[in-house]
Amino acid sequence: MRKSLSGTRIREQRRKAKLTQKALAEQSGISASYLNLIEHNRRAVAGKVLLAIARVLDVPASSLSDGVDSAKISDLHEAAAHHPVIGAEVVGIEELAGRFPGWAGMIAALYRQTRDQEAAITALSDRLTHDPFLAESLHGMLSNITAIRSTSNILENIEDIEPEKQARFHTIIHEESRRLTDSAQSLVKYFDKKADPKAGIATPQEELDSFLERHNYSFPQLDNLGEAPASNIEIAYLVNRIMAEDGGLDNPETNRLVTEFLQSYAQDALAIPHSDFSKTARRKNYNPAAVAQAFGTSLHTAFRRLAYQDPGQTAAPPMGLIISNAAGRALFRRPIADFAFPRHGNACPLWPLFQSFSTPELPVAALLELPGQHKFIGLAIAEAQSAAEFGRPSELNAAMLIIHYEQRALFSDWLPELGAAQPIGITCRICPRSDCAARTEPQILGEEAVVGSS
């Protein structure tokens, strides 16, 4: 398991504040030997002690806790694993992030940039190979060229052509040349658009994620649909208007995903109108089961309404969400800080999301712990997507709502006893849990990362 870095940060802040260990320990109400152990990352620090130390150092407690660096450390581990010949000292990554956060941030940012560019190249290559527009355009252009070449060759090499036929062949050359020009111009426009650095290149799923991020995962235009009856035509009009006003959607596959998402959002808003939802959710202490019961909806609908909110516009706690089909494909993703969803490849099979498939319609609540000691509450349920029919298996989707464990006091009246934290990861490739029985592929962090854990 990854070493806690809070001690290293406390030591750096203490030195900046020009305090001795003894002075900081005294003012924080702990012994100097205990502080020494904390500063060397041999004792975890949290709660009142962390708050006391932060108060003396005059810094926010969050800047000393582990949450701030987990993504950065993951990126540094991945960077080291991607360039094994450089021989980066993997055992020193936590130390680097703790003592030199700026340099560590820069390495992580450069690595992320390289990784994103690699993904962009892959996406571009994929697009060049499979893009229907390109395939059709190139096929059309080759047909135009074939007609021009063959016809002009006839005119050049065959002398005894009737005048009418000759005129006809000239017309063909003219027509096909014009078509060829049009096709070439539309291709140039297409590539000009794709070359726009602001547009970037991403997979349709990533473009959907960016679209949702641009809108803070919330669509007030649809939120109040349930207040008055709305027809499918009205919903389609609103969905089209949101997409047109966004101005950043030009890939047909992305448009399909965005339309599906917004249609689903609109259906959820019809089932649970925003004004009633805000009041009810607050009154029920954000209990998804109580919200679902109050509006007579499925838990998945309540999950989506709870997760898809603009954090700046509501007092509700932030909630992450992932919905997957039985094949493990993520259908909806609403990220939450410190709980990364894998961009490529499969997620950790230990997530309650996947375990809920074995007990359909049974809600599961679990305390989850990621490497780095971040704790989350995971609420999951697998639900049938259509009414049961004899002779036809139900299509199941599973959803998992993810809540920061630190927020648990808000849910104390309904949250069941969670028991011991279940160790989980993000995805096997970057998970340092070497003894995990659920591992499906080797980790790329290298052995040292595991040896360096404590």
Add this chain to the structure above:
Amino acid sequence: MAKRVLIVEDEPNIVESLRFLLEREALDVAVQSDGNMAVESVRATLPDLVILDVMLPNRSGFDILRDLHEMPGTMPKVLVLTAKGQARDRFTAEEIGVDLFMTKPFSNKEIVSNILGLLA
């Protein structure tokens, strides 16, 4: 008696130049531009050779080629002519069974000479 050629191709201007070239060689030329009707046209015209485009409206040239192989009676010679020149398309055509595979754009001299060679 003139040999019969069926051109299965949806680009009318390519058809026009091919028809002109083949009729100058005293071949009897018929044309079908709809993929769904291609097999029926073969049944109706009994050509000695079919020039078959791969990307056709309604039906792929490869599917038509498979159907031709399953048809009872003498199989006509088939020249697959396509803008899809990738190795896998050539492989697919050869696996199903084809006499010649040519890519667009073609040389008039070469295509006429190949067709006459197949019909000889």
